[in-house]
Amino acid sequence: MRAVTFQAANEVRVEEKPEPVVTTADEALIRVEVSGICGSDLHIYHGRVPVEQGFTIGHEYVGTVLEAGDAVDRVAVGDRVLGCFHTACATCVACLRGDYHRCERQRTFGHGSHLGDLQGAQAELLLVPRANLTLRRVPEGMSDEAALFAGDVMGTGYHAVAHAGMRSGDTVAVLGLGPVGLCAVQAALAGGAVRVFAIDSVAARLEMAASFGATPIHLTEEEPKKAVRSATDGRGVDVVVDAVGDPAPLAMAISLCRDAGTVSGIGAYAGKGEVPLGLAWLKGLQLRLGLANVIAHVDRVLGLIEAGRLDPAPLVTHHMKLDDAAEAYEIYDNREALKIVLTP
Ligand SMILES: [Zn+2]
Ligand SMILES: [Zn+2]
Numbered sequence: 001m002r003a004v005t006f007q008a009a010n011e012v013r014v015e016e017k018p019e020p021v022v023t024t025a026d027e028a029l030i031r032v033e034v035s036g037i038c039g040s041d042l043h044i045y046h047g048r049v050p051v052e053q054g055f056t057i058g059h060e061y062v063g064t065v066l067e068a069g070d071a072v073d074r075v076a077v078g079d080r081v082l083g084c085f086h087t088a089c090a091t092c093v094a095c096l097r098g099d100y101h102r103c104e105r106q107r108t109f110g111h112g113s114h115l116g117d118l119q120g121a122q123a124e125l126l127l128v129p130r131a132n133l134t135l136r137r138v139p140e141g142m143s144d145e146a147a148l149f150a151g152d153v154m155g156t157g158y159h160a161v162a163h164a165g166m167r168s169g170d171t172v173a174v175l176g177l178g179p180v181g182l183c184a185v186q187a188a189l190a191g192g193a194v195r196v197f198a199i200d201s202v203a204a205r206l207e208m209a210a211s212f213g214a215t216p217i218h219l220t221e222e223e224p225k226k227a228v229r230s231a232t233d234g235r236g237v238d239v240v241v242d243a244v245g246d247p248a249p250l251a252m253a254i255s256l257c258r259d260a261g262t263v264s265g266i267g268a269y270a271g272k273g274e275v276p277l278g279l280a281w282l283k284g285l286q287l288r289l290g291l292a293n294v295i296a297h298v299d300r301v302l303g304l305i306e307a308g309r310l311d312p313a314p315l316v317t318h319h320m321k322l323d324d325a326a327e328a329y330e331i332y333d334n335r336e337a338l339k340i341v342l343t344p
Pocket of ligand 2: 106
């Protein structure tokens, strides 16, 4: 089968690889119908996240079940399914708490041996362990590319809002309008936010957020703090989502949040940085950080997409062939695309 493999920094290749086979009762083999290229794939592409040469990458996928082990009973051969970007064991202490994203035996698709040694989804075939927990049937009538978002990007945007404890009637600000930020905008509005301020420096992304119903604020051409304050009687918003994952936007999130509000950091922070902790303490803020618990949210997210309350379709800017993956990664790396969907 053909698969997109990591070769070296800034180099991926479509290679012929052996077909995976079901060897364990909880595994399913799927024929991949569509896969996505994600921001976290770029970390691999740039060599910041170490992956072995020749490892198949990709972790967003929709496919058809070709074969299933004896213990797989929630999906069946022939089902069209979507998957979550990682697997979880369902029996460790974290899983028993429902914290699947912190599973002690978590394995992430397409991230090399250090994250569970699970080959990726940018391929013709994919072996899915823990299929009962990892896979869901795609609801009737839902497109492959809409379903693709439920197991990763939309699940992550939803988590950013849910993890903040956002309530109907709240005001929200979202910093960074990449795919996750834009999904967080939708999730906040679907959850009953009365006003969502969407902050970025790319005009097209601000326009898209506005088309979803958000109030766009240009990061540098406007003054986000002033704009948010004046629209909230000087108080700031109830919830701020940092979908960037750097100290600077986190500092801005702290300044935009009202007293005793919540800052939800969904962007991937790395290393150290300075943030105004004193201000966060004085304001009595809650900081909620970390990777999204997508397995816990996937059914609600699918339900909201099915009901038309969430709609990831506008985020797909490019449809490309799996064979053109090298070009697709270049386009994505140049920030010319919001979401690229690959078809084998
Ligand atoms: Zn992803
Ligand atoms: Zn577990």
